[in-house]
Amino acid sequence: MSPCSVADRARATIHDVATLSGLSICTVSRALRGLPNISPASQLRVEEAAEKLGYRASSAAARLAGGKTGHVAIVVPKTTAWFFAEAVEAAEEALAHGGLDSVLMSLRGREHVKDALFRNPDELSERVDGVLLLGVNLDPVQLEALAASKLAVASVGLSDVPWDNVGIDDEAAAWRATRHLLDLGHWDVAILAGNEPSDGTVRTAAHRQAGFERALDDEHLETDPDMMVCTESTIDGGYRAMTELLAARRRPAAVFSGCDEAAFGALKALREHGITAPKGVSVIGIDDHPMSSFLGLTTVSQPVADQGAFAATLLAERLDNPELGSPPQDHRLPTSLIERKTTRRARH
């Protein structure tokens, strides 16, 4: 029996690479991690030896010795909503590209889970090197605790946050959507606005509502309180909101929904009242949900996968260069109006 047949050859360790390259494990370690102070010749020999042996550092050992886990937590309110599923997928790909494993943590609306995670980030930093927050609404206490921790952080869709963030300009997107309605000659427009706490890191609904109001204001139009209804950002929420609007008040000429899913529900409520868009009323949303093209919903689209990938990349970069002292940035990706079949010109 050969003592080192391929079959029973164990995984190569840093010692094997050191032996083969004729250098110390210490030098090997430095060479492999791209640290300075290595002669080009040594660098080359190490790389060749590692290559030949198919060497891959043990993340457990590296972590124990160096305090790195090679893992990043992707935290989402839930994975089942389209936006998060899409962003998670793109983020996971970007992180994998950087050699990082993605540990998925879904909050599922259970506040105690969120609190357990963020009240004491030290325990989290035992498990991961960094945290990618996707639309996670942190209260001020959680925000502060996380910012004070040693974890690297990046996020998608948050506001006023002391780390890299990627999102869209929600105010501008809502303005654009409302502007489209106005341009079509609809002056009597309702808004289905989202609900959210006012002291959290997620301010999407507030910004979209602000954009709506600014668009009206541009035309010196007042926002009619009767034409604003708050709702959950779901099909059911939109359905209930639209039903309420139709039941208690007069019919608007157009409806701006803060998100596509609520717009779906609104369309359904309208249909049940014998009103079809765009004939009876024009409807527009924001997001470009996959179902929107199927249903013909006019909307303002946002690049979801891009946001997830971008934020993940920023996080991976910070992790790679911890000394990188560049200040955190807030990136706003472009959105665009997609005209489909639920909006049309008013007939006065």
Added chain:
Amino acid sequence: MSPCSVADRARATIHDVATLSGLSICTVSRALRGLPNISPASQLRVEEAAEKLGYRASSAAARLAGGKTGHVAIVVPKTTAWFFAEAVEAAEEALAHGGLDSVLMSLRGREHVKDALFRNPDELSERVDGVLLLGVNLDPVQLEALAASKLAVASVGLSDVPWDNVGIDDEAAAWRATRHLLDLGHWDVAILAGNEPSDGTVRTAAHRQAGFERALDDEHLETDPDMMVCTESTIDGGYRAMTELLAARRRPAAVFSGCDEAAFGALKALREHGITAPKGVSVIGIDDHPMSSFLGLTTVSQPVADQGAFAATLLAERLDNPELGSPPQDHRLPTSLIERKTTRRARH
């Protein structure tokens, strides 16, 4: 300055627990892991000391020494499809319950990623203790390599697989759906069948087609080749398939779609031909996609979250008791017919 103020107290190690309890770290280690041969008194002292110190074992150290990672890979074709997002969410929750971190790995249809992952499971087992496969189609070579590895494996939605699997009885679900059409008096029924390789671990489409054929056979009806069209299991796939069916052949009285999303596409194609369900034709799907209730689609529902949670639990149990020699089992969860608005009795 107190040398051990709360602020600068480092994380407690096994040594601290040993010191406080007056036992060796070895005994502490055994007690904490629930190994036998510990006196009740020692057990108690260890637990108290650990509790008082807020001790939590370092997973990196445990892994390095013991070869356990405390991580499980959740592998999916993509996270963005409803089914997978839902199953992932439930699986992650169940795994977290068992103290396991979920590492998400999305294949995104890139065969080379799948191959890299499963051709050499040893590298994967460097990163995780177990693998949860959600609807992942392995070819025979990949299947064998994974089965031969030291990784614990469980899956959702696979067939003929040498590890614990959870799914539904696809053949029965399709039979039930088709039976419903037949019971309504529709004898001329078409099928929108899914595409899939015939040598893989995912046999959903084949089983659903078999169920369809058996239902017809029960009535001594032949499956008309003109009434069967293969398609991707997506909205677009269903749309194209239905369009094709309508263009080249006669109009069926009813349509059984192998999945709800394809049924959505079929509905759209029908509408574009001026046909609305259930008036012109009855349409039924399988899945109970979230949009199905919105669209009023009659379907056979399957419990997606339950499947994910169940499989994850089975995996966690195997990981907890590696000596557990019980043979792998195939669990089939119940489905049920949900009548909505796209099917109705035939008028002869």
Added chain:
DNA sequence: CTGAAAGCGCTTACAG
């Protein structure tokens, strides 16, 4: 039932 010792595979100062 319990403990001393070796070792998992790396990284980190520190010396040279």
Added chain:
DNA sequence: CTGAAAGCGCTTACAG
């Protein structure tokens, strides 16, 4: 530019 040594916090035989 390079290496010897210590150590990260556990677990695993082995001995008692």
